[in-house]
Amino acid sequence: MAGTLTGGEPAAASGPRPVPAAVRTALYAAGVVARRLLLLAVLLAAVFAAVELLPGDAATATSERGETAADLAARRRLLGLDRPVAERFWDWMTGLPTGDLGTSARGEPVAGLLAHPFPNTLLLGGLALLVTLVVSVALGCWAAARPGGGIDRTVSASATGILALPEFVVAVALVLVFALWTDWLPAVTLTDADGSPASWRMLVLPVLALAVPQIGWNTRIVRAALADEAKAPHIETAVLDGLPRHRILTHHLLPGALPTVAAGIATSTGMLLGGAVVVETIFNYPGIGSVLAGAVTDRDSPVIAGVVAVTGAVITGVLLLADLVRAWASGGRT
DSSP: OTTBOTTSOBOOOOSOOOOOHHHHHHHHHHHHHHHHHHHHHHHHHHHHHHHHHSSSOHHHHTOOTTOOHHHHHHHHHHHTTTSOHHHHHHHHHHHGGGTOOOBOTTSOBHHHHHTTHHHHHHHHHHHHHHHHHHHHHHHHHHHHHSTTSHHHHHHHHHHHHHHTSOHHHHHHHHIIIIIIISOOSOSSOOBOTTSSBSOTHHHHHHHHHHHHHHHHHHHHHHHHHHHHHTTSHHHHHHHHTTOOHHHHIIIIIHHHHHHHHHHHHHHHHHHHHHHHHHHHHHTTOSSHHHHHHHHHHTTOHHHHHHHHHHHHHHHHHHHHHHHHHHHHHHHHOO
16 A cells, blocks of 8 residues: 555655754764864974974084084984974874874973973963953943943944054063052062962963953954844844843843854964963963973974974864854854
């Protein structure tokens, strides 16, 4: 009989079954991670090539006074500098999945060199990211509460001015005001026996130096996202229904602006980690800035690539999280 099987049971519905949302999300995340890992691999190859183009090499940069040409040649063989750069890069990349970041030009494991400085940099960058998120959302919402008013114009103009300030300019100004003039906060960072900052007060100025420019950037993003969302029909309906302004902001405007805000904050992650190298140098902060500076001086490709790899992995994770938040927020809107 049509529509039934030989056993009398109804025939299965034709056509492919819909893919569950969890599977779609997993496939999307896997695709994003694969693309960004490929981009990171290209960046790491560029790092090896760039170091190769610098004058001198790791053997010369790390040589001791009085070493002969034969000593330098032996050091080059020991460091593998007599092999093509592509071959050295491939050997380094094959150890990366196991956590092996290679050996520095001075014979130290790169993973060990980064074991203490990198968590300190993550602490600095994480605190700066948190301050950026809280302050920029608060300022953006404050400006959006009275569109076109004095507060809105003041916040927007101030954010534009702050955005143009480099981290080192902000850092010098903070040191001048809060360390030299008022003596409220220390200008340099002292460390404990484990290599971490000795006091939370030593984190305040470096965190602010990193966060202030990103606050300007993200405040503009939040304000623009809220302005775009305010044009949506459901917002106009909420206003006509007489809902309180704060409820419209927290229950309607902010959820709709979340994808754009998440993208802006995720973009700031790379800027914060990049700016940390400069800020750490100014405040003598025990992060990867000093390690990277020494590696560039030594023409040390494995150390430079190791710093790029670990920071790139962190940035990739944050960008993936932002993509998932955007996908969830966009899919959840009605």
